[in-house]
Amino acid sequence: MPEKFMRAALKEAQKAFEKGEIPVGCVIVKDGKIIARAHNLKETKCDTTNHAEILAIQKASKKLQAWRLLDCDMYVTLEPCSMCAGAIVNARIRKVYYGTKDEKTGAVGSVFNLLEDYTFNHQVEYEAGILQQDCEDILKQFFKMLRKKKIK
Amino acid sequence: MPEKFMRAALKEAQKAFEKGEIPVGCVIVKDGKIIARAHNLKETKCDTTNHAEILAIQKASKKLQAWRLLDCDMYVTLEPCSMCAGAIVNARIRKVYYGTKDEKTGAVGSVFNLLEDYTFNHQVEYEAGILQQDCEDILKQFFKMLRKKKIK
Numbered sequence: 001m002p003e004k005f006m007r008a009a010l011k012e013a014q015k016a017f018e019k020g021e022i023p024v025g026c027v028i029v030k031d032g033k034i035i036a037r038a039h040n041l042k043e044t045k046c047d048t049t050n051h052a053e054i055l056a057i058q059k060a061s062k063k064l065q066a067w068r069l070l071d072c073d074m075y076v077t078l079e080p081c082s083m084c085a086g087a088i089v090n091a092r093i094r095k096v097y098y099g100t101k102d103e104k105t106g107a108v109g110s111v112f113n114l115l116e117d118y119t120f121n122h123q124v125e126y127e128a129g130i131l132q133q134d135c136e137d138i139l140k141q142f143f144k145m146l147r148k149k150k151i152k
Numbered sequence: 153m154p155e156k157f158m159r160a161a162l163k164e165a166q167k168a169f170e171k172g173e174i175p176v177g178c179v180i181v182k183d184g185k186i187i188a189r190a191h192n193l194k195e196t197k198c199d200t201t202n203h204a205e206i207l208a209i210q211k212a213s214k215k216l217q218a219w220r221l222l223d224c225d226m227y228v229t230l231e232p233c234s235m236c237a238g239a240i241v242n243a244r245i246r247k248v249y250y251g252t253k254d255e256k257t258g259a260v261g262s263v264f265n266l267l268e269d270y271t272f273n274h275q276v277e278y279e280a281g282i283l284q285q286d287c288e289d290i291l292k293q294f295f296k297m298l299r300k301k302k303i304k
Contacts, residue, residue, distance in 0.1 A: 048219040048242040049206055058201055067200040082266050083238030086259070090200040090235055104271075107238070111271050112264075114234050119256075119263050 002097045005029055005075040006130045009099070012039040012052065013077045013138050019044055023138045026052035026076040028060040028069065028093075035072070036060035052076060053084035057091050068092045077135040079106035079128065085114035088124055095125040099135025154249045157181055157227040158283045161251070164191040164204065165229045165290050171196055175290045178204035178228040180212040180221065180245075187224070188212035204228060205236035209243050220244045229287040231258035231280065237266040240276055247277040251287025 005027055012025025016039035028036040038055035042048055053076055060069050069091045077099040080088060085107035088096060096108060096115060107114045108126055115124040157179055164177025168191035180188040190207035194200055205228055212221050221243045229251040232240060237259035240248060248260060248267060259266045260278055267276040 042219055045213075046217050046219050047210055047213040049201070049210055049213075049239055050219075054201055058199055061197075061199040061201075065198050067194055067198050067202075081238055081242065082259075083235055083242055086233055086235030086238050087201055090233065104273075107234075111269075117263075121256075 002075065002127065002130045005034065005073075006077070006097065006099060006135070008034055008037065009075045009077050010131065010134055010138065012037050013135070016040045016052070017138060017142055023142050024052045024076065024078045026056040026074060028056050028072050028074050030060075030064075030069075030072045035063050049083070051081065051084050053080050054087055057087055057093075061091070070094070073097065075130070077131075078102055078139065079108050079110055081105045082107040082112065082114060085112070089114060089117075089120055089122055092122050093124050095127070097127050097130045099128075099130055100132050100139070101128065154227065154279065154282045157186065157225075158229070158249065158251060158287070160186055160189065161227045161229050162283065162286055162290065164189050165287070168192045168204070169290060169294055175294050176204045176228065176230045178208040178226060180208050180224050180226050182212075182216075182221075182224045187215050201235070203233065203236050205232050206239055209239055209245075213243070222246070225249065227282070229283075230254055230291065231260050231262055233257045234259040234264065234266060237264070241266060241269075241272055241274055244274050245276050247279070249279050249282045251280075251282055252284050252291070253280065 009025040013023040017023035024040040036056045036059035041050040079102040161177040165175040169175035176192040188208045188211035193202040231254040
């Protein structure tokens, strides 16, 4: 089941790739249905808050007309950064499934673990490594392409 | 000088207060001029990403047509949470001035200090306590009013 939704997040990552964005995709699921899909648009929109997770939270909030995304789970191809992990806690997401780790800025187990911090009044479960290889491959492919472009 | 810009942030907090929002206001300054003003709109917009700091970063990015808010300083009445502190680091803000501490969820010195974390490739200076009493008073006044409403 997590794989099915991670495939949908990977499709979003592919859309980001095609726009020249770092390929990260995200979906939010409630009652077994995808209620929001988004991909990274930071460069396109010239706005660092346009990470896939933030955009997906905004879409889900609009759909549910609520800032508390109760009983909602997030599937995201890359480990969330501090901004996104903070937003996930604030939105009361139930569980986060992510694909591959971000050793440099990941805030869900790598550099920090903001989701399970017990000073907050809400903790978020998480599971890492869902379709890990696919999620890593699309990122590697993107950065390889960027390096080639720079050499040319 | 910090007081002048914090007064502008307090004006924004007052706008939030009048809308029934937790009164937090924020301005972003570049070259001595305010380039973005925003206040908390979480309840109004049913969206937890609508904190004053995120909205101000979005406005400043739109104005500068850049996600890197280089040489920009932020003035915010309340200590930023993890989401906002993460966004501040991602946006490469130069310095954050804030009014009063948030002992429960503050991520700029209280619970965490995300701005000065040396695992990130950008650190943000900060100064706390600018017009501290005024920034605290507006929050206290708001929560006092909320409690009175609940009793009625």
